[in-house]
Amino acid sequence: MATAVETLGKLERRITISFPLTEVRAEVEKRLKVQAKTAKAPGFRPGKVPLKMVAAQYGYQIETEVLNDKVGRAFNDAANEAQLRVAGFPNIEPKQESPAGVLSFDATFEIYPDVEIGDLTTVEIETVKAEVSDAEIDKTIEILRKQRVHFHTKGEAGEHGDGGEAVAANGDRVTVDFVGSIDGVEFPGGKAEDYPFVLGEGRMLPEFEAATVGLKVGEAKTFPLAFPEDYHGKDVAGKTASFTITLKKLEWAHLPEVDAEFAKSLGVADGDVAKMRDDIKVNLEREVAGRVKARNKEAVMEALVKSATLDVPKSLIAQDTERLAEMTRQDMAQRGMNVKDVPFPPELFAEKAERRVRLGLILSQLVGENNLQAQPEQVKAQIEDFAQSYEDPREVLKYYYSDRRRLAEVEALVLEENVVNYVLGLSKTSSKAIAFDELMGSNAQA
Missing domain, CATH: 3.10.50.40 (Chitinase A; domain 3)
Incomplete structure (x- = not known):
């Protein structure tokens, strides 16, 4: 049995869950009998251990499992019945005062907020563009010469x-x-x-x-x-x-001369210097396109954050804070740093986590309202674009389609691009040309 939902704050809610102690005891006894069929103990054949000994060995564990199962099911049923979208995990505590023969628990939790996105047709967004000139090609060649x-x-x-x-x-x-x-x-x-x-x-x-x-x-x-x-x-x-x-x-x-041998060292089989320059230009243009897309995506995301009104669940911020801390720990460990005993204070990641959660909620709302989900043909096109810079594009396709998690990463990129295109199509946009060096020196990230 669950009580009516109590409102404790803008997003915080509480449900009290109760059920007879006899129900718990009956379920515990039932599971102990099942456990007894395979239980082992010195001096007894498997399945012949006395029930009292089985209870002494497994009773606490089984009782905990029963309580977790019953409270979890009761909470989910109550939340579904009240049509609540629970954010994060509930904090469940035993209730201090309960009627005789009754177990009661308070489940305190947060719900997902209402997200109000402002009128995007009034939003002003400045996008950037950049070109690759001969000067950038020459500069890249000099860098390649210095590397050799x-x-x-x-x-x-x-x-x-x-x-x-x-x-x-x-x-x-x-x-x-x-x-x-x-x-x-x-x-x-x-x-x-x-x-x-x-x-x-x-x-x-x-x-x-x-x-x-x-x-x-x-x-x-x-x-x-x-x-x-x-x-x-x-x-x-x-x-x-x-x-x-x-x-x-x-x-x-x-420094090596820019000649046929130099071109061959960069993978141009016939040593054609003009072809080498064309290859460098194509690679630079691909890099520029990626950087421009990242800068413009960040401009769109920042505009969405500013235009939307919502309360962000603290539980989701806490979860993402832990996730960022763990990602940082793993990254540092992969770089050979000993971080086993290094503390990672939550406040180091809280601000970034709050923005990530806020943006995620906004994007979810926008995607759902406007059907901006990634379509299979879009995902395939994105993977094929990735594959262009590899020797065997088929292996790239196989790499992504053989792992659901990798495919999900591409789907997320396509979804974000759908959002960017949608917002840019509605908003008041202006375009600014920026220097190649300024673009390549930036680290725009959404």
Whole structure:
């Protein structure tokens, strides 16, 4: 038996569930008899263990199972009868005062809110667009050249020249010995031998690189180095050390020429440089299209959040907070970090969780009202688009269609795209061209 639903707040509700103690005892006894048919105990054949011994061994477990089952069924029946959409899980506590022979429980829970979405025809959304020009292709080629750099001894004649005067300069790879001290005392991490780095990449502190520039092999230099206040080494942060560096090896960087061999190294079988540039452009345009879509999707989602009015269930926020914390823990563990005993305070994820839940409720409402669900043909088209950049597109199709979870991820992407297109079709949109570098430097995420 369940009482009428009590309203405790905007979304919080309570139902009191009661049933006779005799019902529980009867069900417990019934399950104990079933358990006794297979129970084992020293000195008894299976199925011949006395019922009292079975009750002593399994009674508490079975009674807990019976209570959970009966309370769960009673709660679901009551919620369905009241036509409630329960958000999250109910908090069920035994009622302190109950009539004799009756067990009573209070089930406190939240319901899903009403979502009111504003007039989307009045919403203003700024979308972005970007183009891939020859300059971006040239810049990408330079990056690819640097990824294939070869180093040669500077000042020593070779197939590609000698690299100029054998003096350390930006772009050179140097190998040094160094030792640092503070007030005449060496400190941990302040000493190394045969340490290589490329000048100008910013791997070392600016004073260290500046002191290395101009040295010849065999030369040494002593100089002061002031560690920043926020330096990662807390023992030396904010202090000034004296360093002595000795240049042991000096190499200049030789970048490959943009020729047929270079094109072949990028997968162009016939070495056609023009075809290589076309391939790079296609890849860049695909990347730009993805970034533009992500930026515009985020603009739409932000507009929806601002235009909708709803109360967000705390239980759903708590669940998503736990989910985000666990995702972060797993991600850090996969990166080789030991996070076993690292605390993850809920407040670190609460704001993001609240927005995710809020947006999820808004999208659910919008999709349901306007039939924006992902259609099978849309899902297939999206997977085929993914497959274009792979050598064997059929394997990509098989990869997604062989796993329901992977397919669900694609369906979610298509659903979001349906929402974006729907909202953009209603709202007042304007388009702004942005620079390629600005777009590629962004990390827009919905």
